[in-house]
Amino acid sequence: MTEFAFTLLGQDGAARRGRITTAHGTAQTPAFMAVGTAGTVKAMTADQVRATGSEIVLGNTYHLMLRPGADRVAALGGLHRMMDWPGIILTDSGGFQVMSLAKLRKLDEIGVTFRSHIDGSAHHLTPESSTAIQHKLDATITMAFDECTPFPATPDEAAASMRLSMRWAARSRAAFTPRPGYAQFGIVQGGIYPDLRAESAAALTALGFEGYAIGGLAVGEGQPAMFETLDATTPLLPATSPRYLMGVGTPDDLLGAIERGVDMFDCVMPTRAGRTGRAYTARGVFNLRNARFGDDATPLDPACTCTLCTRHSAAYLHHLFRCEEMLGPMLLTGHNLTYYQALMHGARTAIEQHRFAAYAAAARDGWRQTHD
Incomplete structure (x- = not known):
């Protein structure tokens, strides 16, 4: 047992x-x-x-x-x-x-x-x-x-x-x-x-x-x-x-x-944010309802392995939220949880390699890129 x-x-x-x-x-x-x-x-x-x-x-x-x-x-x-x-x-x-x-x-x-x-x-x-x-x-x-x-x-x-x-x-x-x-x-x-x-x-x-x-x-x-x-x-x-x-x-x-x-x-933050159009990424937090994403043909987060980022554009996600399609919250919730889990995986690896301080500093530097 x-x-x-x-x-x-x-x-x-x-x-x-x-x-x-x-x-x-x-x-x-x-x-x-x-x-x-x-x-x-x-x-x-x-x-x-x-x-x-x-x-x-x-x-x-x-x-x-x-x-x-x-x-x-x-x-x-x-x-x-x-x-x-x-x-x-x-x-x-x-x-x-x-x-x-x-x-x-x-x-x-x-x-x-x-x-x-x-x-x-x-x-x-x-x-x-x-x-x-x-x-x-x-x-x-x-x-x-x-x-x-x-x-x-x-x-x-x-x-x-x-x-x-x-x-x-x-x-x-x-x-x-x-x-x-x-x-x-x-x-x-x-x-x-x-x-x-x-x-x-x-x-x-x-x-x-x-x-x-x-x-x-x-x-x-x-x-x-x-x-x-x-x-x-x-x-x-x-x-x-x-x-x-x-x-x-x-x-x-x-x-x-x-x-x-x-x-x-x-x-509840990553799942609640996913239902309201807020995305957590390596480049910071973005509101996918913002008009600037309407023509963005790139992935939301190129470093992410989730279904949203590997198969769809930020513009498509923007469209889903503007049309109030339920697929938008589903995709973005999956992305946000994937990002959180990737952050934890990176933290575990960094601790094993005795470089956690550098890992945390690099993550924080990435978040400062956000324009929202």
Whole structure:
């Protein structure tokens, strides 16, 4: 039986090159995880997601418990079978929705009572029920239930939120059913306050999770504050476990976090941008709705291997978006995810060759070419 494991294969400064082994296969790190909130990466088939180089996808406890329901997913063979993804699946615990649905929820020590954004029906989510739902979904990696501390928050507000999350983390850990090749990650909270982050990291490592996430960032604090928080936090997490920065981010965010010892990332940014005409490329970010692309017969990104860049022109993509054809978002989503995965592949190679700083500098120089 395969045991869950993180193997450190190389290091360049704080940047780490590793491999995650699970019951559902392996993933190379640094890794960007495609977001499949409701059991699908929007605008893409599972084969298309695989073609981008993605090895892990995300599902979301909150959305899947509402539709189609955890029991129904389990009856259909679990999320892997239902969405045609036999590989690794990580499920968010619903903690981010606890923050984002503030007007629809009531929070107490036990958990969160909230009303569905779909039909207004009442639901209750606790560390125990969140963990049980993720078990029914058959998540390879289960996330502890937490409250994502909003920004801005005073030190007292951040401390109270973090300590509640740590009590919930202990309950999540107790509710988790260990199985070979499966894992549960704790989530470090504490806002932008280093002492609170240290307290949170110590509480989680004492519980002995298989991996550790850093939550509560990319919520408005800005990149400098995020990087300062990572500088203070990642050294406190076990070197033998994967480190996951939740909900981040831009390509520049990813490189900066890798420089600070982060192994795993997820963000809706590349897929959401793909649906709205924004392209991530080696030359920067472009808006394909702009008229200047109307006669551009060249590929969007000549260095890219995706279907869009190898078979179509930027002008064709511009045309699709101007005509509101669904193929436009499909092609551009595939391109953006391919670009993100290529960035991660390049980072892994650079770390192995001890030239990550030069790789990151060259990527940033390329992005400065953008004219949008």
